Structure formats: structure tokens, C-alpha cells
Amino acid sequence: MARICSxxxxxxxxxxxxxxxxxxxxxxxxxxxxxxxxxxxVSPNLQTKRIWVPELNRFVRVKLSCRALKTVNKNGAYVTLKAAGLV
Known part of the structure; x- marks a missing residue:
């Protein structure tokens, strides 16, 4: 898999x-x-995370950078993943 944040x-x-x-x-x-x-x-700080999305009532597995993880915490999982086209 490529080293790219989702x-x-x-x-x-x-x-x-x-x-x-x-x-x-x-x-x-x-x-x-x-x-x-x-x-x-210079490699990004990538993490593979399972993020719980309450609107979908399931986990979503994504590869994201730590900066993106802060964005998910700030804006919410569903809004961020929908804007990225992952949900």
C-alpha cells in the first residue's frame, strides 16, 4: 500500500x-x-486506525496521518470521512 493519507x-x-x-x-x-x-x-506520520462512526453504526478502517486524526477529532468522524469520499 502507498504511504498516502486517506x-x-x-x-x-x-x-x-x-x-x-x-x-x-x-x-x-x-x-x-x-x-x-x-x-x-520525508515520510508522513501514518497510522492505520479503526474509527467508530456512530451514524453508520460500524467501524471504518483508514490509513491517516496524525494531523488528519486531529481533524477527525475536531470535526467528527462522519463529516471528515464523507468530505474525503471514504463513506
Missing amino acids: IRGTRVRSGGKIHRSGLAKKKGGIGRHVTKVVKRT
Whole structure:
């Protein structure tokens, strides 16, 4: 299964990590220098949850991010899942 949130659509992003070498000037070196930029991936914090929906009188299993879980708690399960097209 893909690492995508069912509600918000949050997915894996790519970014860069800067590699630096050298000793800092304040520690007696000649300074830090950027040597290269390395690609890395930033994954969303995904959880697989069973959410109880009282209007349907059943559980719904969804893969969502923690931010989406806060949205479900704030707006309610049925409203959020209906807006996402899962119910």
C-alpha cells in the first residue's frame, strides 16, 4: 500500500540534506564548508486506525496521518470521512 493519507492526501516528499565538513572557527578550525547536498525522503506520520462512526453504526478502517486524526477529532468522524469520499 502507498504511504498516502486517506483524508488529507499527505504523501512522501523529497528534500535535501546538506553535508558539511571541517571544524568550526570557534573551535579552532578554518570553518565549516558545504561539500554536497544529499537527497532524502520525508515520510508522513501514518497510522492505520479503526474509527467508530456512530451514524453508520460500524467501524471504518483508514490509513491517516496524525494531523488528519486531529481533524477527525475536531470535526467528527462522519463529516471528515464523507468530505474525503471514504463513506
